[in-house]
Amino acid sequence: MERILVVDDEQGVRESLLAILRDEGFVAEAVATGEECLAQLKTQSYDAVLLDIWLPRMDGLEVLQSLGTESGGPVVVIISGHGSIETAVHATKLGAFDFVEKPLSLEKILLVVRNALKQHKLETQNLRLRREMVGQVRLIGQSLPLRRLREEIDAAAPSDGRVLIRGENGTGKELVARAIHAGSRRSEESFVEINCAAIPEELIESEMFGHVRGAFTGAVEGKQGKFELANGGTLFLDEVADMSDRTQAKLLRVLEEGTFEPVGGSTTTQVDVRVLAATNQDLEERIRGGRFREDLFFRLNVIPLVVPPLRERLGDVPLLVEHFLQEIRGRHGRGPGSLAPDAMEALQAYAWPGNVRELRNLVERIVIMVQKEVVERSDLPGSMRGADPGEDPFSPGRTLRDGREIFERQFILRRLAEHGHNITRTAEALGLERSHLHRKIKALGLD
Ligand SMILES: Nc1ncnc2c1ncn2[C@@H]1O[C@H](COP(=O)(O)OP(=O)(O)OP(=O)(O)O)[C@@H](O)[C@H]1O
């Protein structure tokens, strides 16, 4: 079913648009401000947005600008006030698909929405085809943070600039590095990876720069380093925070001059390598503690990229689940085809401390363990089941008070998950005082 978000500050307009759209069988939701619209797009995915141009504080044009121009996002239809055609035209230049004028006519709205959705479908199909041609390096997700990240990757990739990729464990840093390589003019050359944390200190230097025969005990033969192997292509320094002073100094020199000597050797080698680096450590903290060179940091951090944790883009969970289900099921030749809605809901309310890798592992486990076509909520590990949705606020016999309590509980749990169970940030997002949220959590029995 196609999903539409209505953004208008007039309650009357919101209500009538919701009624019309729902009558036509669309899933429609509404918010009153530009800020709410952006927040909503972070966690939910929509096919179309009906966006009022005149909004308090952040207006429609600003919203449009923050949405960016990458295709694959929702298609935007502008609702313009009478006599603001010029602004509406400007909006279409910023990427809006079309506009309708107030007062709104039912036929006109539906016509424009249908056209917009058709366009959206074509665009996403195209995009998918193009991505499939590019190969396996696909970052799945349509949430705002992920689309932003893709835009940044697209901008950084062809530039040949060094990129420092930061993010928590399992967020997709390596995938981002591969995507940058795939989008660069070096894509036909090699992509070489070196995991600085997985190699013992004393061997990193030789791994990176190679060694000559007899350079150290056990070096019976000379060996090429990764810098040489990556010549012409890309070298990905994973877990870059973990390196000895000596290796840091040597790395700094390659970055500055493009030259180095293999361990135990005296001939200088010149290479043309684009360096990408990744870390989940707080490098600034390491610099302050004297464990990481600041000059090296600046050399690596020419283009900073941050991969957002999954809990800040829970809207991507369904797409990721579907993607991994297809992939892993294909490999095993059996396994469930989909998740029941309440199971998916529970996963969208989970905090994912292990990020996308944790989600992938979960799907792998499901494919192996669950022998049904549709995965139910009770098939999920206990920690992921979340609030009991058996608690339906609409069940017969509920009082308004019961219903409100159930809704509040589910709403607060979901927001807590989205903010990594951080009380201060959740309270801010909910528009509550911290102490008030604490009391609510107690009262609702959530702790
Ligand atoms: N947006 C995404 N779309 C599809 N797959 C993803 C996405 N993000 C991550 N993955 C998958 O999740 C797993 C973990 O990703 P990756 O290894 O790139 O994370 P990482 O940040 O490098 O993790 P670590 O910090 O542990 O090194 C991989 O299997 C990767 O293919």
Ligand SMILES: [Mg+2]
């Ligand atoms: Mg990694």
